[in-house]
Amino acid sequence: MRYVDEFRDPARARALLQRIHDRARRPVQLMEFCGTHTHAMFRHGIRQLLPPSITMLSGPGCPVCVTSAADLDRAIALASLPGVTLATFGDMLRVPGSRGSLQTARAAGADVRVIYSSLDALEIARREPAQTVVLLGVGFETTAPTMAAALLQAEKEGLENLRLYSLHKLTPPAMAAILRSGEVALDGILAPGHVSAIIGSSAWEFVARDFALPCTVAGFEPLDTLQGIADLVEQCEAGIAQVHNTYGRGVRAAGNPAAQALLAKVFEVSEAEWRGLGRVPASGLALCGRFRRFDATPLLEGHSLEPAEAREPAGCRCGEVLRGVLDPTRCPLFGRVCTPDQPVGPCMVSSEGSCAAHYRYGEAR
Amino acid sequence: MSDTILLAHGSGGQLSHDLVAEVFAASFTNPILARLEDSAMLADLGGGRLAFTTDSYVVRPLFFPGGDIGRLAVCGTINDLAMSGAQPRYLSAAFVIEEGLPIADLRRIARSMAEMAREAGVAIVTGDTKVVERGHGDGCFITTAGIGVIPAGVDISAANARPGDAVLVSGTVGDHGMAIMSQREGLRFEAEIASDVAPLHTLVQAMLEVCPEVHCLRDPTRGGLATTLNELATQSGVEIIVEEARIPVRPAVQSLCELLGIDPLYVANEGKLVAIVPEAAAGQVLAAMKAHPLGREAAIIGQVRSGRAGRVSLRTTLGAHRILDMMVGELLPRIC
Ligand code: SF4
Numbered sequence: 001m002r003y004v005d006e007f008r009d010p011a012r013a014r015a016l017l018q019r020i021h022d023r024a025r026r027p028v029q030l031m032e033f034c035g036t037h038t039h040a041m042f043r044h045g046i047r048q049l050l051p052p053s054i055t056m057l058s059g060p061g062c063p064v065c066v067t068s069a070a071d072l073d074r075a076i077a078l079a080s081l082p083g084v085t086l087a088t089f090g091d092m093l094r095v096p097g098s099r100g101s102l103q104t105a106r107a108a109g110a111d112v113r114v115i116y117s118s119l120d121a122l123e124i125a126r127r128e129p130a131q132t133v134v135l136l137g138v139g140f141e142t143t144a145p146t147m148a149a150a151l152l153q154a155e156k157e158g159l160e161n162l163r164l165y166s167l168h169k170l171t172p173p174a175m176a177a178i179l180r181s182g183e184v185a186l187d188g189i190l191a192p193g194h195v196s197a198i199i200g201s202s203a204w205e206f207v208a209r210d211f212a213l214p215c216t217v218a219g220f221e222p223l224d225t226l227q228g229i230a231d232l233v234e235q236c237e238a239g240i241a242q243v244h245n246t247y248g249r250g251v252r253a254a255g256n257p258a259a260q261a262l263l264a265k266v267f268e269v270s271e272a273e274w275r276g277l278g279r280v281p282a283s284g285l286a287l288c289g290r291f292r293r294f295d296a297t298p299l300l301e302g303h304s305l306e307p308a309e310a311r312e313p314a315g316c317r318c319g320e321v322l323r324g325v326l327d328p329t330r331c332p333l334f335g336r337v338c339t340p341d342q343p344v345g346p347c348m349v350s351s352e353g354s355c356a357a358h359y360r361y362g363e364a365r
Numbered sequence: 366m367s368d369t370i371l372l373a374h375g376s377g378g379q380l381s382h383d384l385v386a387e388v389f390a391a392s393f394t395n396p397i398l399a400r401l402e403d404s405a406m407l408a409d410l411g412g413g414r415l416a417f418t419t420d421s422y423v424v425r426p427l428f429f430p431g432g433d434i435g436r437l438a439v440c441g442t443i444n445d446l447a448m449s450g451a452q453p454r455y456l457s458a459a460f461v462i463e464e465g466l467p468i469a470d471l472r473r474i475a476r477s478m479a480e481m482a483r484e485a486g487v488a489i490v491t492g493d494t495k496v497v498e499r500g501h502g503d504g505c506f507i508t509t510a511g512i513g514v515i516p517a518g519v520d521i522s523a524a525n526a527r528p529g530d531a532v533l534v535s536g537t538v539g540d541h542g543m544a545i546m547s548q549r550e551g552l553r554f555e556a557e558i559a560s561d562v563a564p565l566h567t568l569v570q571a572m573l574e575v576c577p578e579v580h581c582l583r584d585p586t587r588g589g590l591a592t593t594l595n596e597l598a599t600q601s602g603v604e605i606i607v608e609e610a611r612i613p614v615r616p617a618v619q620s621l622c623e624l625l626g627i628d629p630l631y632v633a634n635e636g637k638l639v640a641i642v643p644e645a646a647a648g649q650v651l652a653a654m655k656a657h658p659l660g661r662e663a664a665i666i667g668q669v670r671s672g673r674a675g676r677v678s679l680r681t682t683l684g685a686h687r688i689l690d691m692m693v694g695e696l697l698p699r700i701c
Contacts, residue, residue, distance in 0.1 A: 008682045010610070036626060043628065045685020116546070128500075221623070222683055351626065362688030 008044075008222050016226040017049055024233050027053045029185055031324050033175055034061035034192030035352025036220050042361035044222040046229075054233065057184060057324035058357075060174050060276060061192055063139045064091045064350035065322055068273040070310035071167050072097035078134050078165060078296055079110040081303060085128065087121035088136040090114045095346045098311040118150035125154065125162040134296045137166040137285075141198040144168040144285055145259040148266035151287075151294050163296035166285055169272050171195050172203050173283035177274075179211045184324045186213060188232035193219040193247045200255025201245040208241045219247040266291045275312075275346065276322035316345035321354055328355040335359060370466045375496025388468065389492060392475035393458075393482070397490040405490035407455055410514050416451035418442060419510035425503050427470065429548050431540075431559030434507055435474035437635060439481040439489075440564045441586070442511040447566035448582045448638065450521045450573060451513030456482065458509050459493040463502035474505065485564040487511070513566075518577055525580035526601035530669040531647035533640045535568060535654055536561070536662040537613040538590045539629035541636070543621050558617050563636030568659045572640065575653045581641035588692040589631040593639050594677045595691045601641075604672025607689070610682045611666045631692045641669060 032038055038058045041047050047056060060066050076097050079086035086102070093103045093114065106112040111131070115121050118135060125133040137147045147164060154162045175189065191204050196217045207215035214235035218228025227246045235242065245251050263285070272284025287295045312319070315333050320326035328334055328347065338344035340356055347353035373380045390398060397405050422438040432440075439456065446453040458478065462471065482489050540561040547558050565584065572579055581601070585593035590612065598605045614622075614629045622629045636659060642650050647665055654660030672678075679689040 010682055010684060013683045039626075042687065043681070044683050045681040045687050046683065048685050049683060360688075360690050362690070 012223055013226060016223065016230055020054070020226070020230050020233055021051050023230070023237050024051050024053050025237060027055070028187040028233065028236050029055045029057060030188045030190055030229065030232055031057045031059045031178075031184070031186050032061075032190040033059040033171060034195065035065070035350070035354065035357075036061070036194065037190060037192060037218070037225060038354050038357050039352060040220045040222070040225060042357045046222060046225060050229070054229070057186070058321070058354035059178065059324055060274065060322040061140070061171065062322070062347065062350050062352040062354070063143070063169065064095055065318060065346040065353050066169060066174070066274045066276065067092070067095065067138055067167055067346070068275045068310065069098050069312055071273060073099070073310050074300060075136055075165060075167075076100065076102055076105045076110070077300055077303070079105050079112050081299060083130070083132055084299065085111040085113060085124060085131045085133045086136055087113050087115045087124055087133055089116075089138065091350050092136060092138055094343060094349045096313045096344070098309070118146045121162065122150055122153055122159065125159050126157075129161055132161050132163060132299065134163045134165055134299070137164050137168050140169055140171050140195050141263070142194045144267065145198065145262045148262045151266055151291055152262075154294070162294065163299065164287065164294050165296040166267070166287060167272070168267070168285040169274065170269070170283050170285065172199070172206065173280050174274060174277060175204075176206060176210075177277050177280050177283075178323055179207070179213070181323070186324075187236050188213055189215040190225075190228050190232060191215050191217045193217060193224065193250050196245075196247070196251045196255065198256050198259045200253050201243055201251050202253045203255065204243050208243050212241045214241045215243045217243070217245045217247050217251050219250055274322075276319035313344050318345040318347045318355070321347050328358040331355070368468055370462050370464055370468065370471065370496055372464050372496055372498065374462070375494065381494065384494060388472050388475050389458075389494070392472075392479040393489040393492075394479075395488045395490065397488060398492075405455070405457070407490070407512070410454065410512075413514040413516055416446050416449045416513045416515050417510070418445040419508065420445060421506060421508040423503060423506050424545065426548050427474065427504050429560055430544050430557050432562040432635075433474055433477050434505060435478035436481050437562050438507040438509045439478050439485070439487075440562050440635060442509040443485055443487060443564040443566055444584045444635075444638075446511050446513035447564070447569045448521070448584055449513075449515060450519035450569060450579070450582070451515045452570075453485065453487045453511055453513040453564075453566055456487055456489045456509050456511045457491045458489050458507060461495050461497060461502055461506040463497055463504050464499040466504050471505065481564065485566065516573075519573060521579055521582050523581050523583060523597050523600040526597055526603050526605070526641045526669045527580065527643075528603060528669055528671040529644050530580055530641045531644050531665050532594070532605060532607060532667040532669065533642065533647065533651060533654065533663060533665050534590065534612065535565070535638045535640070535660045536636075537615045537618065538585065538634055538637060539614060539618045539622065539632035541634050542589070542632035543618045543629070546625065546627075547621060558615070558621065561634055561636035563659055565636065565638050565659060568638070568654065568657045571653045571657045571660075572650050575649045576642055576646040578646070579640060579642050579650070582638055584638050585634050587633050589629070589633060590639065591628070591630040591677070591689050592692045594689065595675070597639070597641060598677050599675040601669070602674040604670045604674065604676045604678065605667060606670060606672075606678045606680065607667030608680050611664050613662045613664055630689065
């Protein structure tokens, strides 16, 4: 089990934990931006091995969770149009919109298909030329390039029946919005490895420069995560606020130029609506230039399907959870009304949601 | 005969007869099927209790590294029988075929089923075919049912786990699900991941020879090892604790899982079993498993405790404890 040994070696983990225990003298609150970090830490039991002086708060880094109810309502409306097939990642299926989810829409006759990569949507479009295939573009800087690649391929093949409904979001602006609001006191940011592999660790410089906080890029294996936390604790103790990259095997300062070029070719930066954060300027990706013809939004014009007003699920406090203000277990619905089987809000649906992580890995159970 | 399946192949007329004769009867040759009666007439099965099971198989792609839907359909039903300790004897096979499927593919599936059945010593004695319109099926769906005989003295049930029992797994977990996923995602890896699809009845036989009082057997298919352990803990009213570090996972499976954010403990297997046996017999059962080609990488992964009924806990590689829950929702592709 070479891979496991290398990044999960219990002896090295113990050494890192010891280092964290030794250095952590004063209480610190750190935020892991990314839901993948949240889940990995629960899965390996890292939270219970950290000293009590370290509090880890989960951030808004769950693409499914931050999709707003209004955007989801529009996706459901698109799926319900005659002649439209909506292709989506499975995670989105059960997320509640104002009135039902894609899953309930599917049961009511909408053509919703689960895909595992953007290429699956291309395949559907090729096989069923009479259908308009709408690819539901949800995800951060990691997913968006695969969508861009699918559109380039569609263009090359002259596929006329593929559309993209882009709800793609950019992570640094959301982090900035949280820090600017000052709603939670933070001492450091654990930045996501996968996203940083695309945008580069330098994309997080603003955290140190504008907010005087340490920010460390870390991978998702247990040792990677522990290393990131150790680095943040050491920066806090030494009074340093810099951007460090402890995930050297995956992330370079400048990121992945090819993926960035792909994004710049197909998308332009736009305003986006985030569940929990509201409208955040320059935090989304919209199709640009000649790729605008792939935009699915115009399909909704002339159809009175647009719901009057988007509503959040009653009683759900995902917004606060996503800002790190509320611990999921303190939501009155958590575990009683809201469980992964019967989710009330998106944070309980997604495999990256922090309510799901708290529930699944047995905290407070 | 045409090269692809037409709707007329399902009409019950000449084409249907040709299809059955040339593709299925030709592959599954045995005297019971050869009579082509409405029901198969089985020989007296001798004493012992009968085990009877059925399952439907849906998988995309139909052919994958390590197997195909036909092999899956035969092994899956054999394994369901084997998990009750039964010796599998007869299978049925019903096909729902999508219009347009190349006949060559169907032939390949039938041959693979026949080969698997022969190898496993079971006969496919009755069957059916239906054809659905293009766009109404993923190429081919197969439903198999099976009959087996449980030897006297064997009493295996998911409700039989007792505090103190040892928990064993017959080999690496997650191979089948990740083999399918790597095909679907078009992810190319240096080491190709092959499905583990295999019939487990001879492995079970070898285990029962050294320990007739095996308490529980189950094959961790959909939902993976984690879900199976939860079922066993719930049905037996016990707590199960397992050690993450002792659960065998192939490195290629592990790294693909990491890449896709999937926990291998929730990924489907088609040629692995979980056994719960009295602690005193654990060493012997493990040795018997390791001596069998399908159990070479078997391991003792945990223990049954009185604790909280229905709970499965995992000691992580880092030494922390957490709950290992059932799988919820449909995060993984349909695989069987
Ligand atoms: S526990 Fe459920 S209802 Fe409460 S915030 Fe989380 S997802 Fe929303």
